[in-house]
Structure formats: structure tokens, C-alpha cells
Amino acid sequence: MxxxxxxxxxxxxxxxxxxxxxxxxxxxxxxxxxxxxxxxxxxxxxxxxxxxxxxxxxxxxxxxxxxxxxxxxxxxxxxxxxxxxxxxxxxxxxxxxxxxxxxxxxxxxxxxxxxxxxxxxxxxxxxxxxxxxxxxxxxxxxxxxxxxxxxxxxxxxxxxxxxxxxxxxxxxxxxxxxxxxxxxxxxxxxxxxxxxxxxxxxxxxxxxxxxxxxxxxxxxxxxxxxxxxGPMARHGVSGGAKPDWWEDLDGARPVVYVTQGTVSNEDFTALVGPTLEGLADEDVTVVVSSGRRPLAALPPLPANARAAEFLPDAELLPKVAVYVTNGGYGGLHYAMENGVPIVVAGDTEDKPEGAARVAWAGAGINLKTGRPKPEAIRDAVQKVLSDGRYRAASQHIGAAIAAxxxxxxxxxxxxxxxx
Known part of the structure; x- marks a missing residue:
């Protein structure tokens, strides 16, 4: 020992x-x-x-x-x-x-x-x-x-x-x-x-x-x-009480998961708000994690959005079609481990480096700003959903993580x- x-x-x-x-x-x-x-x-x-x-x-x-x-x-x-x-x-x-x-x-x-x-x-x-x-x-x-x-x-x-x-x-x-x-x-x-x-x-x-x-x-x-x-924390957090809307994630519509993590989540107008606005009229279900902040701090939710203070990544990500994030290193790896393509918008701390690697690896789109416009998020999500190369690249990295x-x-x- x-x-x-x-x-x-x-x-x-x-x-x-x-x-x-x-x-x-x-x-x-x-x-x-x-x-x-x-x-x-x-x-x-x-x-x-x-x-x-x-x-x-x-x-x-x-x-x-x-x-x-x-x-x-x-x-x-x-x-x-x-x-x-x-x-x-x-x-x-x-x-x-x-x-x-x-x-x-x-x-x-x-x-x-x-x-x-x-x-x-x-x-x-x-x-x-x-x-x-x-x-x-x-x-x-x-x-x-x-x-x-x-x-x-x-x-x-x-x-x-x-x-x-x-x-x-x-x-x-x-x-x-x-x-x-x-x-x-x-x-x-x-x-x-x-x-x-x-x-x-x-x-x-x-x-x-x-x-x-x-x-x-x-x-x-x-x-x-x-x-x-490879990442040390594999599969993400699992278990715990699920929100009462969990059964809405039944595969009828693509799920777009957006979060600003547990650190850079004091201002939801940076990424969560524009994502909700940009996707409000899209045929998707938007799932929001507030990173343990009160849900009252979130912007108003459109009809196609669901929110929780904390979500079990291990059980949520297999249901997700696109992950929208400000680029935390751990979250990027959780997404790719599940083969989920990424739209990333981060420009503080180390986040520009993670965002650049997402684009370089072909696993998603780098919006190159921490405060993207709603239409930029909408266009990026639509592109990722319609072009299978992003998911294939994320799955390729996911296979490397598994090995x-x-x-x-x-x-x-x-x-x-x-x-």
C-alpha cells in the first residue's frame, strides 16, 4: 500500500x-x-x-x-x-x-x-x-x-x-x-x-x-x-430523483440539452436564454440544467422547454441529439462519450481551447463567442441535426474514450x- x-x-x-x-x-x-x-x-x-x-x-x-x-x-x-x-x-x-x-x-x-x-x-x-x-x-x-x-x-x-x-x-x-x-x-x-x-x-x-x-x-x-x-470521470452522474417531465423525452422529437455548468451560471442571458429563444419555434425539446441554481433564475421557458436544477448526465445524454454548452472540459467529454454532437459557445477561462478542439475534431460547431445570438444557435443546431458527420466524429471520439x-x-x- x-x-x-x-x-x-x-x-x-x-x-x-x-x-x-x-x-x-x-x-x-x-x-x-x-x-x-x-x-x-x-x-x-x-x-x-x-x-x-x-x-x-x-x-x-x-x-x-x-x-x-x-x-x-x-x-x-x-x-x-x-x-x-x-x-x-x-x-x-x-x-x-x-x-x-x-x-x-x-x-x-x-x-x-x-x-x-x-x-x-x-x-x-x-x-x-x-x-x-x-x-x-x-x-x-x-x-x-x-x-x-x-x-x-x-x-x-x-x-x-x-x-x-x-x-x-x-x-x-x-x-x-x-x-x-x-x-x-x-x-x-x-x-x-x-x-x-x-x-x-x-x-x-x-x-x-x-x-x-x-x-x-x-x-x-x-x-x-x-x-x-481518457477522462477520469466516466459516464457522468446517474441516479437520483428525475423531474416529473422525464417521460416527455420519449424520442418523438430531438432533444437539445443546454447548460452553462456549475461555475459560469450566474448570468443565463449568456447562453441558456439565447438557446431558449432561438429554438422556441423549432420541432425539438429543449432541456435545461441550471447547474444547481434555483429555477426561478432561468429565463421564461417556451412551450417546448423543460428545466431542472440538476440532471443525471449518464441517463440523459443517451437521449440527447445536440449538446449546447459553454465548453466545460468535463461536459464536452460526457457528450462525446455518448457520441453526442456539440454546439459550443465559450470565451472565458479555458473554454475557447475546448471549443476550438470541438471544431478541429469535427465533433461540433464552435460559435466563437460566449454570448451567441439566438439565430446563430438555431442555425448551428439545425446544421448539426441535419449533417451526420458531426455525430459520426463525436462517436469516433467516444469509441476512443471507451478504449x-x-x-x-x-x-x-x-x-x-x-x-
């Missing part, structure tokens, strides 16, 4: 896949201490792990930001990475010092793990970086993370990518890099070595990306420690490292 620390920032989309890893580690006989915010203490203990609380400044999720483009990356790094760093690093190092620790698994935004990975290997446990976001690694074959640009093909695209990567590292995010360097020096005594902060997982003992290669841009310069395991090694594959690699 190994003693393992699992680390996550206190956000549903970060904690959920890491809890999937923790549950399976415990089932395979390992001891798990789970470091995250107090909001998730009960969920951690229910999974069979020991709860470790994050320190001040890291124990609560930051407010979401409406910034887009490079400003979204700057804000995201400050809010998710730099500001919580001390509240992550001090309890992590205290837990490592308190008793023997065989490995640390941390999701990619957890800065304390990046600091730990830079310590001499003989003085630290193995660090496993877990990619819960679209792959952040810089590459000559891809545009920089955050721009939402497809990699392109041929020498001109590679030249464009090289220029953009230089610009982002040396101009657009130069000050952000400086702040990261200062925080690493302050907390861990780590001196800058010229590496870009989004590339820290190159120094981990294993970089476990939670997707399949079919949903990620090829990188000829990918590091040797990168492995694709991917998942949590057990990750644990096999971890156990090999420990041996």
Missing part, C-alpha cells in the same frame, strides 16, 4: 476528476490524503480519503471573470495559480513532512505541485501532473494556450505558431511569468530556469492528460512523460514509478 496525496483547487470541475482518481486508488489498496477546500470535505470523506484543508487564500474558489483572450489567461493565472500558491504549498509541504509520502498527484492548475516538482528528485516524492484542462503545453506545432486557435497545417502555420508563442511568452504574459517566478522563489527557493509557467508539467515524473489523443492537437515536440488516459485506459491505466503507471 502506497501513501498518496491528491491535490485540487476547490472547484467542481477540478475536484470531480481528481476524486475519480482517489476512489480508484483506494479501491486498489492505497491510502489517499486529499488536499482541497473545506466545501469538499464531505465528498472527500465519502470517497474514503482523508481530508486535508487548503490554507488561507486557497480554500475558496475565486469569482469567475468575464475577461477573454490573453486577459482571461492573465486573470486566470492570477486567480487560480498565483494568489492561492501559499495556501496550497504550506499545507502540502506540512503533509509531506508529517509522514512518509510515496507520491503527489495534482491537477494542472495546482501551483504548489509545480514548485515541488522543481525540487531535487532525491528530496521529494514523485509528482504526477494531471491534465484536467485542454493541454497547456507550448509547441512549435500549436498556437499558444488561451488563443482558441487551431494549429493549422504546413510551414506557414508553423511560422505563425512560432511567432505567437514568442509573443505570448515574451510580451503578452511576460509580467505573469515574472509573478510566477517570484512566487516560486518566495515559497520554494526555486530560481527561474527559463521555462514557461504553462509548461511546468514537463518536469513532473508523469504528465497524465485526462483526454484521448483524438481530442488533442498533435505535438511533434511533446515530452516523453506525457500520457493520454482508453482511464484511472486504472494511470494507477498502473504510478505503481510502476513507485516500484
Amino acid at each position: 502506497a501513501s498518496i496525496i491528491v491535490c485540487s483547487a476547490p472547484h467542481d470541475g477540478h475536484v470531480s476528476p481528481m476524486l475519480g482518481v482517489a476512489r480508484r486508488l483506494i479501491a486498489r489498496g492505497h491510502r489517499v490524503r486529499f488536499l482541497t477546500g473545506p466545501k469538499y470535505a464531505e465528498a472527500v470523506r465519502s470517497a474514503g480519503a482523508e481530508f486535508l484543508p487548503l490554507g488561507p487564500g486557497a480554500d475558496e474558489p475565486p469569482k469567475s471573470t468575464d475577461a477573454t483572450g490573453m486577459q482571461a489567461i492573465r486573470d486566470g493565472v492570477r486567480l487560480l495559480v498565483i494568489d492561492p500558491a501559499r495556501g496550497q504549498y504550506e499545507p502540502l509541504m506540512a503533509a509531506v513532512a508529517a509522514e512518509p509520502t510515496d507520491a503527489v498527484l495534482a491537477e494542472i492548475s495546482f501551483m504548489a505541485a509545480s514548485i515541488l516538482s522543481r525540487q531535487p528528485r532525491e528530496s521529494r516524492p514523485p509528482v504526477i501532473a494531471c491534465g484536467i484542462l485542454p493541454l497547456t503545453l507550448s509547441s512549435r506545432d500549436c498556437a499558444p494556450f488561451g488563443m482558441g486557435l487551431n494549429p493549422g497545417k504546413g510551414p506557414l502555420s508553423r511560422l505563425r505558431n512560432r511567432a505567437l508563442n514568442w509573443f505570448v511568452a515574451n510580451v503578452a504574459l511576460k509580467d505573469t511569468q515574472r509573478q510566477v517566478n517570484e512566487k516560486m522563489r518566495e515559497l520554494g527557493g526555486v530560481e527561474p530556469d527559463g521555462s514557461f509557467f504553462l509548461d511546468w508539467a514537463r518536469k513532473a515524473d508523469l504528465f497524465a492528460q485526462f483526454t484521448v489523443e483524438e481530442f488533442e492537437y498533435p505535438r511533434s515536440d511533446a515530452p516523453d512523460n506525457l500520457r493520454f488516459f 482508453s485506459p482511464g484511472v486504472d491505466g494511470l494507477i498502473d503507471e504510478l505503481e510502476a514509478i513507485l516500484r
